[in-house]
Amino acid sequence: MAAAKDDAEVLEIGGHDVRVSHPGKVVFPEPGLTKLDLVRYYVAVADxxxxxxxxxxxxxxxxxxxxxxxxxxxxxxxxxxPDFIDTATLHYARGTSAEEAVVRDAAGLAWVVNLGCLDLNPHPVRAEDLDHPDELRVDLDPMPGVDWSQIVDVAMIARDVLEDHGLVGWPKTSGSRGMHLLVRIAPDWTYSEVRLAAETLAREIERRAPGLATARWWKEERGESVFVDFNQNAKDRTVASAYSVRPLPDARVSTPLDWSEVPTRRPEEFTVTTVLERYAELGDPHAGIDDAVGRLDGLLRLADELGPAEKAPRGSGDGSGRRQSSMPLIEVARTETKPEALEALDRWKAAHAGVVGHLSPADVMVDGMRGSSSLWYRVRVNLQHVPEGQRPEQEPLLVDYDPWEAVRNRGS
Incomplete structure (x- = not known):
């Protein structure tokens, strides 16, 4: 390890020199983890x-x-x-393209961490074939009010559905509230076919576990269930991959599990510190994932048997082209940050105290929305459980942040 200018250190990793700027910068104050600690973590779990x-x-x-x-x-x-970072040019539906980073070794992991990346967000394709995914991703996303035991139940049902159709699911904690199942597939299908297979899987899980799981696209229609988020298989989507460090105060990690661990382990057990110990002792539970490549023929046959999925109604009738929800929704705020969103929600609750007691946890929706280069937040309330005569009308937004203003200004 050599010293470098600008308070940096240069690490020799696999024959490459990787410069780590401000190595002593504290990234996670609660456990006291620095930027250099995170680099060393990723090198330790690199395989x-x-x-x-x-x-x-x-x-x-x-x-x-x-x-x-x-x-x-x-x-x-x-x-x-650096020259040890490969690239691949992806083309997007809106006509744009981007030359994206492709990491192939531990030095590459250290390099992206030095840029300020905590979690890794790869596409489900290999750089050698950008049009045919080799991974189907099952994202089990709990709605508010859903506890971990329900996620475990849905995961077990998802495993059965996958096995019934010749596929192997490899579970990992998402590093947040949910669970991911990764499914290696032969790269013989397009993105749209893989997404159809994932949607079919979600519909079958919902059929086998009514009330526990849902494949409904619109959030306000899901209730207190686990959403099987099939749209994570759309072309532009990425999810945090295995061993990704998530931006939670305890430095939680998206951690691969063996199926025998799924019923008993909890996401909060897995942090940078504990995963380093676990990895040194047990290795990677997903070590065999690349040897378990399956095919989508079974799920696509099931898609034909089930027929087209029911689509939510679109068009409000007011000429705006916006979807008209089947639920009595009101929008409270659009904000630049999550703390602003939560503050706006608190203000709305204070102004409508008589309504709050009727709301279930799933009726309050604070959603991170992808903007041009960052997240913004939308706050909505579903009044389905509020007696009709007591439902507040749609009011002016408490905060009305425009996430696209900067984009328009750049174009003017």
Missing amino acids: GALRGAGGRPMVLKRFVKGIAQEPFFQKRVPENH
Whole structure:
């Protein structure tokens, strides 16, 4: 390890020199983890992390202002990237393209962490074939009011559905509230076919576990259930991959599990510190994932048997082209940050105290929405459980942040 200028250290990793700027910067104050600690973590678990993210183009999700501030999303690889970072050019439906980073070794992991990335967000394709995913992703996303035991129940049902159709699911904690099942598939299908297979899987899970799981697209229609988020298989989507460090105060990690662990382990058990110990002792439970490649023929046959999925109604009738929800929704605020969103929600609750007691946890929706390069937040309330005569009318938004203003200004 050599010293460098500007309070930096240069690490020799796999024959490459990687410069780590401000290595002593504290990224996670609660456990006291520095930027250099995170680099060393990713180097220690590199084989497992690369099994999930290696060889795939990735979006760089950069927390340059720390975990308390919103990250920004960078699709285009920095021009001055080192020669051990490969690239791949992805083309998007709206006609744009981006040359994205492709990490293939531990040095590459250290390099992206130095940029301020905490979690790794790869696409489900290999750099050598950008049109045919080799991974189907099952995202079990609990609605408010759903506890971990219900997620476990749905995961077990999802495993059965996958096995019934010749596929193997590999479970991991999402590092937040949910669980991911990763399914290796032969790269023989397009994105739209993989998404159809994922949607069919979600519908079958819902059929086998009514009330526990849902495949309903519109959030206000899901209730207190686990949403099987099939749209994570759309072309532009990425999810945090295995061994990703998530931006929670305890430095929680998206951790691969063996199926025998799913009923008994909890997401909060897995942090940078504990995963380092676990990895050194047990290795990677997903070590065999690349040897378990399946095919989508079974799920696509089931899609034909089930027929088209029911689509939510669209069009409000007011000429706006906006979807008309079947639920009595009101919008409270649109904000730049989550703390602003929660503050606006508290203000709305204080102004409508008589309504709050009728709301279930799933009736209050604070959603992170993807903007041009960062998240913004939308606050809505579903009044379905409020007696009709007591339902507040739609009022002016308490905060009306425009996430697209900067984009329009750049174009003017």
